Amino acid sequence: MTMAKQDTGTTQALQGLEHGDSSVRLRTALALGTAPDPRFVDALIRRCAIEPEFYVREMLTWALIRHPDSMTLPALVGEVRSERAQARSQALHTLSKIGDRQAWPAITRALLTDADDEVARSAWRAAVVLVPPGEEPALTAVLATQLGRGGRDTQLSLSRALIALGEVILPALRAAATDPDPHVSTHAIATERLLRDPEAGFEFAVEEAKRIVALGGDERKDG
Structure with a gap:
């Protein structure tokens, strides 16, 4: 594949994750999980933080866990410290699905007692797995x-x-x-x-x- 085609494919994927139609975002996440590519890990994590549709968020998580842990864990561990509640919650949810105990130190008391119920619930689920x-x-x-x-x-x-x-x-x-x-x-x-x-x-x-x-x-x- 030429560099131009690669750049076009990357642009289309990034646009697909931000598309106004949730079905397009869902298909894009499915495609990125079907053919894992480290170039899209950060974009998937960023989208998890703001995606409004539950079923799309679940597909984003699935796409992330299709990538090697070495590519996703560092970014997800960083994301649990985000100021955005949904970013923390989704990162914790994804860590619980990955199940790699290397992430255990990221499950802090602050997260387990987070003022946001969804963050706390995600932290509880992640904690008992990790x-x-x-x-x-x-x-x-x-x-x-x-x-x-x-x-x-x-x-x-x-x-x-x-x-x-x-x-x-x-x-x-x-x-x-x-x-x-x-x-x-x-x-x-x-x-x-x-x-x-x-x-x-x-x-x-x-x-x-x-x-x-x-x-x-x-x-x-x-x-």
């Missing part, structure tokens, strides 16, 4: 500080992240179950219920937890 053996108790301690946070979806994300860590979370949950804030104690009790009975369903676990909190915790031993 956490090295032996670091689970320290991660649990940070995640437990977020119990009671946000609405149903945020709380469910945190419960799933904690449950993925296994039995190591029990001391933290039992401590949080006695928290004077009913949002915290209810979430902690519900998460332990789900750990022991994954089929119970989050809503059922929360309602049971609310009942236990209302009764002063006397029935926790029955869970």
Whole structure:
């Protein structure tokens, strides 16, 4: 391929990622993932930070994970420090899909407690994928500080992240179950219920937890 054709192809790809039609952006991301090229890694990451359509963002992530980790990890690790919330969230999401534990140091307490719910949720999911053996108790301690946070979806994300860590979370949950804030104690009790009975369903676990909190915790031993 001549240099002129390469330059034309690069320009078309970059224009495709910025096209006003989301279907064009989707097809462009698909093409860039089908034929990985290191020249487009930065452009894919930049687009992740501003892309408004969920399904296009997912294709952008897929395109990135099709490239070698050595090409994507450094840029993604840098992106988690972006001032733009979506940039942080999408970079964390992509790191969780790549699953390379070299990225673990980038999962900071600041990200795990980020004020933006979507960033925090992405950080929780990435953390439980990337956490090295032996670091689970320290991660649990940070995640437990977020119990009671946000609405149903945020709380469910945190419960799933904690449950993925296994039995190591029990001391933290039992401590949080006695928290004077009913949002915290209810979430902690519900998460332990789900750990022991994954089929119970989050809503059922929360309602049971609310009942236990209302009764002063006397029935926790029955869970």
